[in-house]
C-alpha cells in the first residue's frame with residue numbers, strides 16, 4: 001500500500017478505534033530472526049525514539065538480537081524524520097551507504113520507516129531510484145512489521161506498507177526501553193493544528209489521545225520496575241483528551257500521573273494555544289511534576305504567527321510565559337524558533353529578537369524555514385534571500401546562547417537534584433544526568449549511584465552543560 005498525500009491531508013469526524021489486539025506474532029514467525037541481528041537507527045524527535053523502542057521489541061519477539069554496529073547487522077532499519085530538508089538529506093545519504101553494504105552482503109535486509117516513509121514523494125523516489133531497499137513501512141504500520149518482513153523474505157521483493165489514514169490507537173505493541181530509569185510514554189498521537197510550515201499532521205495523522213486508564217497502567221507498571229521518571233509524549237500534549245468522549249484533559253492527566261507517586265513527571269511538546277490555567281496550577285502544585293517547559297514560540301511577529309497559523313499573538317505568548325514564570329517556582333523554559341519563514345522581513349525578525357530579550361530562555365532550538373512538500377507554506381512565494389536567513393539565524397543563536405549561559409550561571413555553587421543515568425560521554429570517571437530543570441550535569445560520583453536521584457553541588461557552568469560533585473546526605 002502506497003502513501004497518498006491527499007488522503008494524508010484529510011480529516012473526518014470518524015471515531016478513532018482503540019485496538020488492543022492488532023499486534024501479533026504467530027509461532028511460525030517467532031523464529032524468523034534466530035541467529036540474526038538487527039540495528040535500528042533513529043532520526044528526529046522523541047516520538048521517533050519511542051517508536052524505535054517499539055520496533056526493537058517487535059524484532060526481538062521475532063528472535064533477532066541487537067547489534068551495536070550498523071554495518072554488521074543482518075537487518076537494518078532507518079526510522080526517519082521529515083521535519084526539515086537536512087533530516088531528509090541525511091537519510092538519503094544513508095540510503096546510498098546502504099547500497100554499497102548490500103553489494104557486499106546481498107542477504108541483509110534494509111528498511112525505511114517513520115515520517116519520511118509517510119511521504120508520497122519519498123516513497124515514489126525510493127521505488128524509482130533505490131530499488132536496493134527491502135521494506136518501507138509507515139508510522140501507522142509498525143504493528144504489522146512481522147508480516148511485512150515475512151512477505152519480503154518470501155517474495156524477495158521490495159515491500160511497501162504505508163497507509164495514509166487518520167490512524168487508530170493501538171494498545172498492545174511491546175516496548176524495549178533504552179533506559180532502566182526514565183521512560184517515554186505516548187499519551188497521544190498525531191496533530192490537528194496544521195501549522196502551515198509543518199508536515200507532522202500529514203505524517204502522523206489526526207490527533208488521537210490514549211485513554212487515561214491505559215496511560216496510568218503504564219506508569220504504575222514502570223514504578224514497579226523501578227523507573228524514576230516518565231515523559232508524557234505527544235506533538236501537542238496540551239490538547240490531550242480533546243478528542244475523547246470522556247471529560248478529562250491534560251490538567252487531569254498530569255494530576256493523576258503525579259498522584260501515582262513516580263518521582264519525576266515531564267511532558268513534551270506544549271503548544272501555547274492549549275495551555276490552560278488549570279494545567280499551570282497542577283504543575284505548580286505537585287513537586288514531582290518537573291519545573292521545565294518547552295514552549296515553542298516559532299516567531300515573535302504577529303504577522304508571521306498569523307501566516308504560520310499559530311493561533312496566538314506575541315502578546316498572548318508573553319502573558320502565558322509570565323504566568324508560568326510567576327506560578328511555577330524556578331521554572332526553566334525553552335523554545336523552538338523558525339527564522340526565514342516566507343517573506344519574513346527585518347522588522348518581523350526584530351520582533352522575534354524582542355521576545356527572546358524579554359523571555360531570556362534557558363535554551364532554544366533554532367531553525368531556518370524549510371519548505372515541506374504538501375504544506376501551505378511551501379507554496380508561498382518567498383523573496384527573502386538565503387544569505388539574510390543565515391545571518392538572522394546566526395544573530396539569533398548568539399542571543400540565545402548569551403541567555404542560556406546566563407540562566408546556567410545561576411546554578412553555580414547551588415545544590416540541585418540530578419537523576420544519574422550513565423557514565424559521562426566526555427569523561428569515563430564522571431556520571432551524567434539531568435536536573436529537575438533539564439540541565440545536563442556531569443557529576444563526580446560513585447557508579448553505584450547510577451539510577452538514583454542525588455544531590456549535586458554545581459562547581460562549573462558552561463553553555464551546554466555543568467559539572468558538579470555529589471553531596472552525600
Ligand code: 5AD
Nearest residue numbers: 197198296336337338367368369370
Ligand atoms: N522548517 C523549519 N523548522 C520547522 N519545524 C517544523 N517544521 C519546520 C519547517 N518546515 C520546527 C518547529 C518545531 C520543531 C520541532 O521543528 O520549530 O517546533
Ligand code: SF4
Nearest residue numbers: 191193194195198200
Ligand atoms: Fe507541527 Fe504545529 Fe502540530 Fe507542532 S502543533 S506538530 S508545529 S502542526
